[in-house]
Ligand SMILES: Nc1ncnc2c1ncn2[C@@H]1O[C@H](COP(=O)(O)OP(=O)(O)OP(=O)(O)O)[C@@H](O)[C@H]1O
């Protein structure tokens with residue numbers, strides 16, 4: 319099966335290329351591994367202005383597993399992953415991940431948490447303080463630099479995570495359901511903030527979610543996965559202009575596309591990958 323988006327002819331090294339990747343885990347200890355990700359191929363071409371791709375799929379289908387293979391934290395059993403043209407064979411210095419269960423380092427201040435990632439990339443102290451402060455201001459935490467993360471709300475801690483990730487200014491940012499634990503209003507605020515921040519960065523964000531509205535509001539492209547084992551069942555170019563206000567949720571085309579995606583997720587077990595046309599054309 320070819321999951322490539324035909325009309326996007328790559329002109330530069332793709333952001334990410336996944337070729338026929340498989341990964342299996344035992345369902346019970348001491349049993350034979352059963353597939354969690356099955357023959358996934360995906361091309362995310364380079365875009366001058368950056369790109370925002372959502373991975374959408376039911377819980378337990380294999381989204382985090384695939385993301386971990388892009389970041390190099392997990393090796394595929396079969397197939398290859400390339401990030402900016404280089405085969406990923408271990409933790410990739412070109413990508414950074416906001417994990418599904420985010421925890422700030424409690425022994426560091428808010429500023430220290432953001433500086434930490436920069437330190438691991440060899441940025442010298444004066445520069446890293448400047449960059450960390452700038453990104454914490456961008457996420458509205460300029461007045462909490464010396465706070466302990468435990469003094470912050472969940473939403474604020476997640477803003478520290480986003481600041482820490484984006485401050486690294488890496489070309490590939492992997493986000494694993496970063497807003498999953500937040501209440502609806504905080505989540506909407508965070509979505510807006512993330513889009514605002516991302517628009518200046520020109521990087522690739524791969525954003526895992528099982529929330530259809532979130533995927534439609536944030537992404538340029540939505541790759542939809544079946545239930546375990548994850549296979550690509552749909553590849554949608556999102557047609558909405560930016561900026562995308564929350565009021566888009568009530569737009570008739572938005573509602574229609576949501577319904578299509580609900581139907582796909584509902585029938586994702588029985589759907590064969592070749593029975594659904596590509597790119598939502
Ligand atoms: N290290 C592991 N050992 C054994 N099984 C695993 C391991 N990691 C993941 N799995 C299994 O692989 C499948 C896919 O897991 P994964 O975490 O990728 O799903 P997901 O799509 O991210 O789900 P969610 O939306 O709930 O986060 C699940 O059935 C999970 O139990």
Ligand SMILES: [Mg+2]
Nearest residue numbers: 381382418494
């Ligand atoms: Mg997950």
